[in-house]
Amino acid sequence: MINLFNKLVIFFLPIIPKFIVRMVAKPYVAGPTLEDGIRVVKELNSKGISATMDVLGESARKLEECQEAIDDYFKVLDRIAADKLDANISVKLTQLGLTLDREQCYQNIRKIVDKADRLGIFVRIDMEDSAVTSETIELFLRINDEFKRTGIVIQAYLRRSLADVVRLSAHKTNYRICKGIYIEPRKVAFKDKQTVNDNFGLLVDTAFGMGSYVGIATHDERLYWKGLELIHKHKLTTGQYEYQMLLGVDEELRDIIVQAGHKLRVYVPFGKNWYAYCVRRLKENPMMAWYIVKAMFGLR
Ligand SMILES: Cc1cc2nc3c(=O)[nH]c(=O)nc-3n(C[C@H](O)[C@H](O)[C@H](O)COP(=O)(O)OP(=O)(O)OC[C@H]3O[C@@H](n4cnc5c(N)ncnc54)[C@H](O)[C@@H]3O)c2cc1C
Incomplete structure (x- = not known):
């Protein structure tokens, strides 16, 4: 079916x-313009919800295209700072040339992170499909070595993720842990939903156990509960973890999480490339x- x-x-x-x-x-999707993104973030902030702003874009096909993404993120950072928003940013490395020239991509993300760091804004590097997992992690480690206000995403469906969390947690990495959105072959990813959920719990448990901050990114009520169990087990207080959700998904659960007193961050995608982005995501999954x-x- x-x-x-x-x-x-x-x-x-x-x-x-x-x-x-x-x-x-x-x-x-908040809308095609930066103003749309800012409006939605302000609405969320007024309800006590933090945000992460994502400028929708396609994987760069030419290095010249990356400059537009850098400029867009600069504008977002300036507005977050000027309007004193409770928001950080999420960035996809393929938008900055990861599949074209790794060194140039590093220079591009470094420019964004450097500006964000000077403004006191955190930058999360999103995780894309398994073809770029290793490069994304290696580039993150380089950036994180210089700028501590940075974090990465780990996907629970990937067979490699436990080893990645053990390695990265030695650096007290700040994670977003999610199930993973791309269709991956069985060789690299667990296909059974229960196994993905069990692995999600194992990854969060391992990261907490090694002293890392985790953004528990899910709309699955069972994983929300798993998060509660692990927060209790590791005796964590607010400030040592957060929940994360996508804009527009299960607002009832969103309210439940906020009313229970947890920090919640909502992912706010916006930008003029919303159509190409939506079509690509639908084809991918x-x-x-x-x-x-x-x-x-x-x-x-
Ligand atoms: C803040 C955040 C950031 C993310 N960043 C990444 C990333 O960097 N890389 C990556 O691979 N994946 C990312 N994801 C996506 C994630 O990997 C999952 O694919 C997605 O969250 C669905 O998994 P779930 O845990 O919500 O459980 P599911 O069992 O898949 O979903 C639970 C229920 O939530 C609803 N739901 C879930 N997702 C959607 C949606 N997109 N639209 C409408 N309803 C939905 C459905 O009703 C579904 O039945 C992110 C997710 C979140 C919340």
């Missing part, structure tokens, strides 16, 4: 009019369309 649904999504995607994609994507259909009909 789900497989057929996935095939249908990929088949019909190219002929779905842009305005329908915009309608469907609306709750999940048609399950997202399934989630959206469920949300539209109020199903759980």
Whole structure:
């Protein structure tokens, strides 16, 4: 049933009019402009929720394209500082040339992190598909060596992740731990949902045990509970962990987490490349369309 649904999504995607994609994507993307992103962050902040701002963009095909992403992030950083927002930024390294020239990508991310650091703003490096996991981690370690206000993402579906957490936690790495969004081959990723959830718990437990700060990024109520169990086990207080969710997803759970007194951060994607981004994400993982259909009909 789900497989057929996935095939249908990929088949019909190219002929779905842009305005329908915009309608469907609306709750999940703040809008095309920086002002849209800032407005949504202010709304979240007024409810006691922190944010991470993500400028939507495609993987750079030419190194010259990276400068636009750098300029966009500079503008975001200036606004976060000027408006004193409770927000940090999330950055994808392929937008900064990771697949074209690793050294140039390092120089590009360094420019963003250097500016953010001078403004006292934290930068998280998002994790993309498994073809770039090793490069992303190595580049993060270089950046983190110089700038402590930086963190990375670990995906619970990857078989390698436990070894990565053990290695990275020696540096007291600041993590976002999530299940992982890309479709990966069985060789590199666990395919069984329960195993992914068990691994998620193991990774958070290991990271907490080694003294790391973890952003527990999930909308899965079972993993929210697993987080509670581990926060209790490691006797953590607010300030030593946070929960993270995507904009527009399960706002009821969002309220439950905030009312329970936990720090919560919402991921706020925005930017003029929202259409290409939505189409790419849907092709990469048609399950997202399934989630959206469920949300539209109020199903759980
Ligand atoms: C703050 C944040 C940052 C992330 N960063 C990354 C990253 O850098 N790299 C990466 O690979 N993955 C990232 N992800 C995505 C993550 O890996 C998962 O794919 C996603 O969160 C779904 O997993 P889940 O734990 O919510 O559980 P699931 O079991 O997949 O979802 C639980 C329920 O939440 C709802 N839901 C979940 N995701 C969506 C969605 N996108 N749209 C609508 N409804 C949804 C559905 O109702 C679903 O039934 C991030 C997730 C979050 C919350």
